[in-house]
Amino acid sequence: MLHRFAALVAASTALLIFAGGLVTSTGSGLSVPDWPTTYGWNMFTFPIDKWVGGIYYEHTHRLIASVVGFLIVVLAVWLWRVEPRAWVRRLGYVALAAVITQGILGGITVLWFLPPPVSIAHAGLAQLVFCLTIAIALVTSPGWSRGAAGDSAADDRTLQLVAAVTTAVIYVQIIAGATMRHTGAGLAIPDFPLAFGQIVPSVWSGPIAIHYAHRVGAVIVSLLALATAGHVLYHHVREGGLRRPAVLLVALLIVQVTLGALTVLSGKHYVINSLHVVTGALVLGTSLVLALRANRARFTTQAERMRVAA
Amino acid sequence: MTRRVYTAIPVFIITVLTALLAAACGGGNTEQAAVPDAPTVSPVDAATAGNVTGRVTFAGTAPKPAAVRMESDPNCMPPGGAATDEAVVLGQNGALQNAFVYVKDGLGDLRFPIPSNTPVLDQKGCLYTPHVIGVQVGQSIEILNSDPTLHNVHAVPTSNQEFNTGQPLPGMKHTHRFSTREVMVPFKCDVHPWMRAYVGVLDHPYFAVTGPDGSFDLKGLPPGTYTIEAWHETLGTQTQTVTIAAKESGTAAFEFKPKS
Numbered sequence: 001m002l003h004r005f006a007a008l009v010a011a012s013t014a015l016l017i018f019a020g021g022l023v024t025s026t027g028s029g030l031s032v033p034d035w036p037t038t039y040g041w042n043m044f045t046f047p048i049d050k051w052v053g054g055i056y057y058e059h060t061h062r063l064i065a066s067v068v069g070f071l072i073v074v075l076a077v078w079l080w081r082v083e084p085r086a087w088v089r090r091l092g093y094v095a096l097a098a099v100i101t102q103g104i105l106g107g108i109t110v111l112w113f114l115p116p117p118v119s120i121a122h123a124g125l126a127q128l129v130f131c132l133t134i135a136i137a138l139v140t141s142p143g144w145s146r147g148a149a150g151d152s153a154a155d156d157r158t159l160q161l162v163a164a165v166t167t168a169v170i171y172v173q174i175i176a177g178a179t180m181r182h183t184g185a186g187l188a189i190p191d192f193p194l195a196f197g198q199i200v201p202s203v204w205s206g207p208i209a210i211h212y213a214h215r216v217g218a219v220i221v222s223l224l225a226l227a228t229a230g231h232v233l234y235h236h237v238r239e240g241g242l243r244r245p246a247v248l249l250v251a252l253l254i255v256q257v258t259l260g261a262l263t264v265l266s267g268k269h270y271v272i273n274s275l276h277v278v279t280g281a282l283v284l285g286t287s288l289v290l291a292l293r294a295n296r297a298r299f300t301t302q303a304e305r306m307r308v309a310a
Numbered sequence: 311m312t313r314r315v316y317t318a319i320p321v322f323i324i325t326v327l328t329a330l331l332a333a334a335c336g337g338g339n340t341e342q343a344a345v346p347d348a349p350t351v352s353p354v355d356a357a358t359a360g361n362v363t364g365r366v367t368f369a370g371t372a373p374k375p376a377a378v379r380m381e382s383d384p385n386c387m388p389p390g391g392a393a394t395d396e397a398v399v400l401g402q403n404g405a406l407q408n409a410f411v412y413v414k415d416g417l418g419d420l421r422f423p424i425p426s427n428t429p430v431l432d433q434k435g436c437l438y439t440p441h442v443i444g445v446q447v448g449q450s451i452e453i454l455n456s457d458p459t460l461h462n463v464h465a466v467p468t469s470n471q472e473f474n475t476g477q478p479l480p481g482m483k484h485t486h487r488f489s490t491r492e493v494m495v496p497f498k499c500d501v502h503p504w505m506r507a508y509v510g511v512l513d514h515p516y517f518a519v520t521g522p523d524g525s526f527d528l529k530g531l532p533p534g535t536y537t538i539e540a541w542h543e544t545l546g547t548q549t550q551t552v553t554i555a556a557k558e559s560g561t562a563a564f565e566f567k568p569k570s
Contacts, residue, residue: 030474031500033462039478050460050478052383053501113472 002078006137009071010285013130016068017281019061020126021274024181028054029114035107038062065103072099072129075136087299088139095132102129116182123178127171127281134285138292139299143241147296152239154297159231159242163291166224170284173217176210177280185210186273192264218257225253225283228290245290252283348424348448354532358556362528366409366520366540366564372400373568378437378504385459386436386502395504396441397544405524406566408442409542410494410510412517413528414549416536422514424448428485431497431507433461433477438497438507442543444517445509447491453477453484460501467495470511474500493541508543533558540564 023029031054032038038046038055043062051059072095079092102125109118138144153159180186185207195201195215201208232239232246259276266272292299375394380386399407428450432439436457445451453463455477463484464474469492475484488495488511499505510517518526528538535553545566554560 027503028500030464031462033464033474033476039460039476041478052385052459054382054503055460055501056382113466113474 002082003137003140003142005071005078006075006133006140009068009075010130010133010137012064012068012071013126013133014278014281014285016061016064017126017130018274018278019057019064020123021277022057022270023061024119025268025270025273025277026054026057028057029119030110031055032058032062032110035110062106065106069099069103072096072133075133079136079140083140085139088136091132091136091139095129095136098125098129098132102126114182116179119182120175120178123182124175127174127284130281130285131171131288134288135292138289144293144296147300152236153242153294156235156294159228159235159294160291160298162224162228162231163287163294166221166228167284167287167291169217169224170221170280170287173214173221174280174284176214176217177277180210180214181277183207183210186268187264189215190264192261218260221283222253222257225249225287228287232290241293242290245286245293249283249286249290252279252286255279256283349421350423352423352530353420354530356530358533359530360533360554360556360558360560361531362413362536362538362552362554362560362562364411364526364538364562364564365524366406366411366526366542366566367404367524368398368400368406368545368567369404369565370568372404373398375399380436380502380504383436383459383502385457388435393435393437396437396506398542399441401522401524405520405522406542406545407520407522407524408440409520409524409526409540409564409566410442410444410508410517411520411526411528411538411540411562411564412444412493412510412512413514413531414537414539416534417514417516417532420514420532422446425515428452430454431509432456433463433499433505436461436499436502436505438499438505440519441506442494442508442519443510444519445488445511446515447489447511447513448487450485450487451509453486453497455480455482461499461505462501464498464500465495465509466498467492467511470495493539494543506543510541536560538562540566542566545569 034040036043038059039050043066046059076092076096079089083089102122105118105122105125109115109122112118188205188207188211189195189201191197195212196203201212229246229250232242236242256276256279259272259279262272263276377392378395380393396408401407424446429443429445431443431451431453433454434456436459455461458480460476460478462474462476466472469490470488473486477484491513492511494508494510497507497509516528516531518528520526531554533554533556535551537549538552539547539549541547548564548566550562550564552560552562
């Protein structure tokens with residue numbers, strides 16, 4: 001039950017990231033100038049007939065964020081009351097602290113007229129909240145407790161390392177993407193797959209450098225993700241708990257690169273752009289699941305191993 | 311160890327919340343900027359004052375005004391058709407409307423009284439009216455919501471203080487004074503992204519916005535040599551130097567071409 005609730009929280013967080021992507025993609029970030037109120041109303045009593053124009057995206061994002069915040073409070077309390085593993089309980093507390101901080105960052109970025117460092121931090125912390133909810137959902141699953149997945153990876157140091165590195169690099173790539181979005185560099189290079197008709201741009205500026213860094217990051221992430229998935233399929237193909245996220249990782253990667261290209265070619269269509277943001281989160285989450293399962297043995301105490309063996 | 315972690319986490323949360331709330335409270339958007347003292351009497355001798363008149367025109371094929379899509383807010387839909395984009399508005403014989411013409415240089419150290427009248431920037435039909443307006447530093451400008459919907463008034467200056475204030479009800483007003491000279495201060499509404507206005511802020515009264523005939527008249531100028539600039543939101547700027555003697559009228563003509 002706890003595992004299912006945690007999975008629901010993770011899914012809600014993904015929806016929240018998509019809603020946040022819509023806010024930025026439609027340029028609606030300042031359409032509600034006050035915070036935590038909405039045009040002077042309590043956020044929850046703001047009349048529906050006033051959800052017009054950019055307000056629709058910004059206000060919906062705030063409401064979904066409130067729901068997700070509440071769900072994470074419930075999750076943290078639930079873990080505190082029933083979870084025997086201290087480190088899992090701690091994950092709940094950290095998720096709670098992160099989502100509260102995230103809400104305040106969202107408010108500050110509105111009150112300060114969307115300064116890029118705060119908006120980028122807001123985007124980056126959103127991904128960490130998502131990762132925390134995914135991690136909680138994973139480690140509270142029956143499969144994790146039984147050791148049903150990842151056991152064959154217990155001695156595979158290569159997989160443990162490459163999966164962890166891939167996850168970290170995907171996160172860095174997402175931060176690069178957030179920097180590009182919040183500094184207005186999304187169309188600094190207007191063509192794809194080339195850059196101004198060349199592999200390396202012939203002209204440079206700050207926005208071009210940021211944009212190009214995100215493209216180079218995409219190549220690095222792709223190579224690492226393919227290496228991770230290839231390793232799993234070659235060495236652990238019978239292990240469903242590793243094979244499934246590995247295949248999903250490659251599938252999501254293909255979707256993500258396609259969405260990235262379409263974002264540029266469509267002139268940053270707001271739906272495509274927002275799908276690119278949330279798919280980035282899904283790529284990160286999938287890689288995290290794979291990395292955690294590959295490193296599962298590190299999280300299991302001797303007592304737990306003996307209990308499972310018995 | 312575990313107990314230490316339990317203690318540390320709430321302390322961390324409270325510390326972060328306190329720091330962020332303190333930071334947030336410091337970033338209010340309704341504060342009016344400080345305005346320097348100004349004289350109460352004009353330094354210009356009316357007996358010797360002249361003026362600069364002229365016309366701003368557009369050369370070439372007039373761009374077809376794009377329709378503004380207002381479907382995202384049904385309250386904005388104009389009866390009997392769509393509004394058109396105000397970026398380039400032309401009158402007869404190429405007259406260019408909404409150009410801001412002003413004395414850019416030549417007034418030296420002269421300081422001028424702050425006018426007591428309050429120009430109004432209205433939000434009507436989900437458009438800013440007028441589209442271009444000028445005020446003096448320290449002069450009040452009133453931003454009014456005449457629409458049956460809500461707007462956010464968002465000024466994005468580079469030298470003055472940015473502000474963003476909500477007007478959820480018809481008839482609401484917001485009064486603002488700018489603290490320093492700036493040509494131009496863009497205004498937008500993030501609820502209705504097509505809404506744009508430009509406010510020219512000067513430390514003297516010698517400015518004008520061209521009407522449908524493209525003409526302007528900078529009245530009451532003391533004798534001297536002036537750099538006159540014409541600004542347009544999409545076509546850029548042009549300058550001319552004009553010299554006027556006592557009680558003389560000088561002329562300047564600006565012709566903008568389509569941007570390549």
